[in-house]
Amino acid sequence: xxxxxxxxxxxxxxxxxxxxxxxxxxxxxxxxxxxxxxxxxxxxxxxxxxxxxxxxxxxxxxxxxxxxxxxxxxxxxxxxxxxxxxxxxxxxxxxxxxxxxxxxxxxxxxxxxxxxxxxxxxxxxxxxxxxxxxxxxxxxxxxxxxxxxxxxxxxxxxxxxxxxxxxxxxxxxxxxxxxxxxxxxxxxxxxxxxxxxxxxxxxxxxxxxxxxxxxxxxxxxxxxxxxxxxxxxxxxxxxxxxxxxxxxxxxxxxxxxxxxxxxxxxxxxxxxxxxxxxxxxxxxxxxxxxxxxxxxxxxxxxxxxxxxxxxxxxxxxxxxxxxxxxxxxxxxxxxxxxxxxxxxxxxxxxxxxxxxx
Amino acid sequence: xxxxxxxxxxxxxxxxxxxxxxxxxxxxxxxxxxxxxxxxxxxxxxxxxxxxxxxxxxxxxxxxxxxxxxxxxxxxxxxxxxxxxxxxxxxxxxxxxxxxxxxxxxxxxxxxxxxxxxxxxxxxxxxxxxxxxxxxxxxxxxxxxxxxxxxxxxxxxxxxxxxxxxxxxxxxxxxxxxxxxxxxxxxxxxxxxxxxxxxxxxxxxxxxxxxxxxxxxxxxxxxxxxxxxxxxxxxxxxxxxxxxxxxxxxxxxxxxxxxxxxxxxxxxxxxxxxxxxxxxxxxxxxxxxxxxxxxxxxxxxxxxxxxxxxxxxxxxxxxxxxxxxxxxxxxxxxxxxxxxxxxxxxxxxxxxxxxxxxxxxxxxxxxxxxxxxxxxxxxxxxxxxxxxxxxxxxxxxxxxxxxxxxxxxxxxxxxxxxxxxxxxxxxxxxxxxxxxxxxxxxxxxxxxxxxxxxxxxxxxxxxxxxxxxxxxxxxxxxxxxxxxxxxxxxxxxxxxxxxxxxxxxxxxxxxxxxxxxxxxxxxxxxxxxxxxxxxxxxxxxxxxxxxxxxxxxxxxxxxxxxxxxxx
Numbered sequence: 001x002x003x004x005x006x007x008x009x010x011x012x013x014x015x016x017x018x019x020x021x022x023x024x025x026x027x028x029x030x031x032x033x034x035x036x037x038x039x040x041x042x043x044x045x046x047x048x049x050x051x052x053x054x055x056x057x058x059x060x061x062x063x064x065x066x067x068x069x070x071x072x073x074x075x076x077x078x079x080x081x082x083x084x085x086x087x088x089x090x091x092x093x094x095x096x097x098x099x100x101x102x103x104x105x106x107x108x109x110x111x112x113x114x115x116x117x118x119x120x121x122x123x124x125x126x127x128x129x130x131x132x133x134x135x136x137x138x139x140x141x142x143x144x145x146x147x148x149x150x151x152x153x154x155x156x157x158x159x160x161x162x163x164x165x166x167x168x169x170x171x172x173x174x175x176x177x178x179x180x181x182x183x184x185x186x187x188x189x190x191x192x193x194x195x196x197x198x199x200x201x202x203x204x205x206x207x208x209x210x211x212x213x214x215x216x217x218x219x220x221x222x223x224x225x226x227x228x229x230x231x232x233x234x235x236x237x238x239x240x241x242x243x244x245x246x247x248x249x250x251x252x253x254x255x256x257x258x259x260x261x262x263x264x265x266x267x268x269x270x271x272x273x274x275x276x277x278x279x280x281x282x283x284x285x286x287x288x289x290x291x292x293x294x295x296x297x298x299x300x301x302x303x304x305x306x307x308x309x310x311x312x313x314x315x316x317x318x319x320x321x322x323x324x325x326x327x328x329x330x331x332x333x334x335x336x337x338x339x340x341x342x343x344x345x346x347x348x349x350x351x352x353x354x355x356x357x
Numbered sequence: 358x359x360x361x362x363x364x365x366x367x368x369x370x371x372x373x374x375x376x377x378x379x380x381x382x383x384x385x386x387x388x389x390x391x392x393x394x395x396x397x398x399x400x401x402x403x404x405x406x407x408x409x410x411x412x413x414x415x416x417x418x419x420x421x422x423x424x425x426x427x428x429x430x431x432x433x434x435x436x437x438x439x440x441x442x443x444x445x446x447x448x449x450x451x452x453x454x455x456x457x458x459x460x461x462x463x464x465x466x467x468x469x470x471x472x473x474x475x476x477x478x479x480x481x482x483x484x485x486x487x488x489x490x491x492x493x494x495x496x497x498x499x500x501x502x503x504x505x506x507x508x509x510x511x512x513x514x515x516x517x518x519x520x521x522x523x524x525x526x527x528x529x530x531x532x533x534x535x536x537x538x539x540x541x542x543x544x545x546x547x548x549x550x551x552x553x554x555x556x557x558x559x560x561x562x563x564x565x566x567x568x569x570x571x572x573x574x575x576x577x578x579x580x581x582x583x584x585x586x587x588x589x590x591x592x593x594x595x596x597x598x599x600x601x602x603x604x605x606x607x608x609x610x611x612x613x614x615x616x617x618x619x620x621x622x623x624x625x626x627x628x629x630x631x632x633x634x635x636x637x638x639x640x641x642x643x644x645x646x647x648x649x650x651x652x653x654x655x656x657x658x659x660x661x662x663x664x665x666x667x668x669x670x671x672x673x674x675x676x677x678x679x680x681x682x683x684x685x686x687x688x689x690x691x692x693x694x695x696x697x698x699x700x701x702x703x704x705x706x707x708x709x710x711x712x713x714x715x716x717x718x719x720x721x722x723x724x725x726x727x728x729x730x731x732x733x734x735x736x737x738x739x740x741x742x743x744x745x746x747x748x749x750x751x752x753x754x755x756x757x758x759x760x761x762x763x764x765x766x767x768x769x770x771x772x773x774x775x776x777x778x779x780x781x782x783x784x785x786x787x788x789x790x791x792x793x794x795x796x797x798x799x800x801x802x803x804x805x806x807x808x809x810x811x812x813x814x815x816x817x818x819x820x821x822x823x824x825x826x827x828x829x830x831x832x833x834x835x836x837x838x839x840x841x842x843x844x845x846x847x848x849x850x851x852x853x854x855x856x857x858x859x860x861x862x863x864x865x866x867x868x869x870x871x872x873x874x875x876x877x878x879x880x881x882x883x884x885x886x887x888x889x890x891x892x893x894x895x896x897x898x899x900x901x902x903x904x905x906x907x908x909x910x911x912x913x914x915x916x917x918x919x920x921x922x923x924x
Contacts, residue, residue, distance in 0.1 A: 022760070022804055023806070029376075030375070248751075249757055251716050251750065251756070252820070253769075254716055255714055256743070256769065256774075257740055257743045257774060267758055270758075
């Protein structure tokens with residue numbers, strides 16, 4: 001049912017309408033009505049805050065400190081106190097040592113002067129013993145590091161790698177896709193050859209070969225993800241630009257004398273931006289998962305950093321000994337975000353393109 | 358009294374909208390469809406005519422439709438609204454059949470047309486495959502498809518639009534329905550084909566003793582062959598009755614307006630009537646006749662010589678054939694005059710416009726604009742001239758960038774051509790143009806999707822006006838609009854031509870519209886000009902066979918219809 005009434009009284013009708021609504025504000029309105037979408041959005045925003053806090057040093061800063069006994073269990077899972085006997089040493093009364101001491105007291109001690117000197121030296125230093133905690137909120141890993149701190153730090157590393165990777169993939173894919181789709185002909189042929197070569201290699205193989213060649217680190221991961229994932233965006237954008245360049249509004253822009261760059265990025269790009277947003281969200285989820293796989297295989301962020309993948313890589317050795325808390329923590333952190341992101345993607349798609357649903 | 362085939366009474370349908378509000382699509386309408394009758398349901402977009410026919414088929418989406426308790430749709434005495442899904446399925450295809458506007462999208466592209474007819478027959482008539490096949494051939498013969506024996510193996514894309522619609526009709530009448538619903542069945546077709554399809558539907562109706570519910574926006578189409586008419590507007594029935602009676606003595610002002618706002622072939626008023634003229638209740642005075650035609654000594658602003666545009670069609674790995682879309686077209690356009698280009702789809706009329714605008718590269722020929730050939734000059738040289746030749750496209754829904762506000766749309770060309778000193782001056786000009794094309798000032802900050810089709814076309818016109826062009830190419834610019842809106846836009850174009858002395862190249866498939874607005878007419882067929890001359894003389898004495906055929910295909914309004922125009 002067409003909404004437009006071709007009234008003769010159109011003018012008055014329009015004047016009584018609500019203020020101008022851009023397509024994006026309409027999409028936002030639709031998203032706001034979607035409860036699942038809004039909850040997912042809140043969760044994703046929470047993770048983004050966590051990620052930012054991690055980089056600003058507000059949370060997860062001390063993930064490397066050994067704050068607890070190795071493999072300290074989480075508080076909620078501590079049924080009996082463990083390790084109480086670790087630090088205390090009680091001397092038995094009336095033992096052989098005692099007797100020896102008495103004897104030596106009688107004899108002159110040749111080292112007494114040295115001992116006194118040492119005691120004097122020692123008294124100049126202040127010594128402080130930090131007691132290692134026996135339980136932590138979410139437990140500790142094999143080196144006694146706080147799993148919660150690690151998970152927060154891991155979140156900020158994993159999420160930012162995924163977001164940056166997705167962003168770079170979008171930028172590369174959009175620019176190449178726009179050029180291929182808009183200009184067509186031999187430009188398209190060249191780029192399509194390039195694309196075909198990239199996609200002919202299995203993704204994981206491509207990831208691993210880049211990871212093996214390049215040095216470890218966050219920027220390397222971002223680069224790898226961008227280089228392996230731009231193809232999806234390229235394919236989509238190429239098709240969209242091919243479609244849109246034939247539309248009347250582009251012909252109209254041509255007729256008023258708009259240049260190529262203007263038509264491509266001022267006119268067409270905003271009209272396909274909703275696809276990019278959805279694609280960005282899909283890529284981010286994929287990259288979070290790829291990071292886990294890469295780190296698990298030892299091609300991840302390296303030992304100076306931690307990430308969800310790096311943490312999960314420690315898990316098999318721990319599980320054999322029955323230490324399950326690191327695995328649980330990382331899995332929960334990761335699956336909540338991935339689920340929320342995927343649901344958000346669906347809601348975004350519905351909100352941005354109501355025709356599909 | 359015999360019960361009518363279909364009785365609709367008190368039908369009220371609301372649609373739940375996205376924001377939770379309700380849109381009243383039908384406001385308690387009642388009408389009957391008698392047996393063996395063609396009833397035309399006429400209305401413009403948003404009138405509720407399609408909702409009515411969809412409700413009759415029981416095809417409205419359940420999720421967002423609210424049908425009022427008191428509503429009643431009866432088919433042969435049985436209530437359609439109370440039927441179960443299974444009964445509805447038997448009703449559709451069995452007793453009620455439907456044909457749609459776009460035959461290509463209603464036929465399944467991966468099955469042959471024979472399979473599709475046979476499937477329908479087996480489904481509803483439980484025929485054997487062999488009998489069904491024979492019946493399918495009979496049906497295709499009946500609807501006038503050439504070589505039905507071999508065509509039964511054809512796929513839909515191998516048929517032309519008119520033939521596809523014939524197949525649709527064959528499928529529809531396969532089960533001998535009592536009611537055929539035809540929803541704008543000829544809107545997507547050329548005039549000559551439209552005439553054939555209308556004749557076919559009438560023939561089938563008589564032969565099979567069906568009733569036909571003919572849903573259309575075009576009063577002219579129904580005048581010839583409908584028995585009764587129901588005129589709808591905004592979900593209400595304005596007027597209904599026997600067609601001759603309604604056309605001869607329209608009572609409702611809206612009916613009067615609809616009858617008058619369509620350009621006529623015999624009479625050319627200064628201004629076309631618009632609905633407002635009638636709704637205000639005063640007696641409508643028909644304006645004086647406007648005389649048209651090229652005048653000797655009028656300066657020629659555009660001279661096109663031997664324009665050709667060939668498209669290369671790939672037929673093999675290295676083989677191409679030329680498709681001659683425009684083949685040796687020459688014409689002159691006088692300042693302040695309108696040249697109308699008519700032709701059916703595929704005649705190359707739009708290609709002419711696009712080539713002159715350089716949206717397409719010409720193969721050969723020249724277009725002299727003030728003595729300079731605009732087709733062979735470089736892009737840099739053409740850019741300043743671009744503002745003097747502008748184009749308005751057919752579909753106002755597609756030609757405006759949905760992400761731009763109207764203000765941005767209007768200011769962009771000024772920026773590109775350095776019109777206006779600063780932002781304020783451009784804004785001021787944009788607002789004054791909005792006013793000129795009859796849009797409210799607050800349109801400036803709105804987005805195109807907030808406007809109706811007619812308003813959008815006004816925005817597109819305003820965008821062209823920002824550049825103050827000398828030549829305006831109107832490529833089917835009013836074809837996608839409702840007749841009443843079409844009249845308004847045609848009036849606007851005429852006013853602008855009178856004020857700015859612009860020259861129009863008016864491209865359309867609609868002969869009466871072209872006749873109304875043009876001084877000279879060029880008839881095109883398959884890329885060639887078959888006839889050119891003064892508008893009135895071409896219509897009065899068409900020389901070429903093709904022109905004669907085109908004019909004969911325009912729905913011939915009966916005498917009483919034309920007589921009524923001098924209301």
